[in-house]
Amino acid sequence: MTLLNLTRAWPALQEQTTTHVILPNNIQSDHPLQVLWLFHGLGDSGNGWIRKTNLEVLTKYTNLAVITPEMGRSFYMNMANGLPYWDYLTKEVIPEMRKLLPLSANPKDNFVGGVSMGGFGALKLVFTHPNWFSAAIAISSVVDLSILPELMPDWRGIFNDPIPKHYLEKLASQAPQSSLKKIRFYDCIGDQDFLKADNDSFVTYMKTRLNLNVTYKTSPGDHDWLYWQSVLPDVLTWLLKARLDNGRSVLN
Structure with missing residues (x-):
């Protein structure tokens, strides 16, 4: 693995940030890599996935590229009183990484996931651009923004009062349903997580109201890296199956 x-300057943010990348050893010039865009949570950074899990070891068996950008405390938004992180992600990071690295742009080869705030970001991205991806992974995700005042004292940097209600539900309902139904969703959360009831309700909404293809797994665990590390092998195993079902071999 590589x-x-x-680290580079980004016009949207008018500052330098670092994007963390895991690449497989098996890179073929005529065969662009499948890629997992993997998002961090609130109070963490893009290298959290690398420092706090064995992601690098596990991806040895997937032949995936993994891209983890730095998204600050943005909740993957153009902040009301801050920087335009959403534009930075969608208009700069994703297309520029494809210019710099041998990454496939084919939706069948692109997957998005995240934890907590990053799970929210992954769901927002796939609901906004369902034609970009074939699979989405939401781990211990914030799915109801009304909890923000409990999570972060600086939430007004993201939203002017009031906080939007049913934000993800509205995005999902407005997305092209034919495209959304082609996507595989994986949602998991610990039984002791304070966000579990919210995730139970949101998964029910995705399954019953939108008739989406959702795998929902719960198991003992809290809202922490002990749980997230423990579920990572299952998450990647599920993703391998999604890749196979989309017509690509595990080893490309």
Whole structure:
């Protein structure tokens, strides 16, 4: 495996940030890599996935590229009183990484996931751009923004009062349903997580109201890296199956 830290200036943010990348050893010039865009949670950084899990070891068996950008405390938004992180992600990070690295742009080869705030970001991205991806992974996700005042004292940097209600539900309902139904969703959360009831309700909404293809797993665990590390092998195993079902072999 190859681990890269790509630091560069971004016009949207008018500052330098670092994007963390895991690349497989098996890279073929005529065969762009499948890629997992993997998002961090609130109070963490893009290298949290690398420092706090064995992601690098596990991805040895997937032949995936993994891209983890730095998204600050943005909740993957253009902040009301801050920087335009959403534009930075969608208009700069994703297309620029494809220019710099041998990444496939085919939706069948693109997957998005995240934890907590990053799970919210992954769901927002796939509901906004369902034609970009074939699979989405939401781990211990924030799915109801009304909890923000409990999570972060600086939430007004993201939203002017009031906080939007049913934000993800509205995005999902407005997305092209034919495209959304082609996507595989994996949602998991610990039984002791304070966000579990919210996730129970949101998964029910996705399954019953939108008739989406959702795998929902719960198991003992809290809202912490002990749980997230423990579920990572299952998450990647599920993703391998999604890749096979989309017509690509595990080893490309």
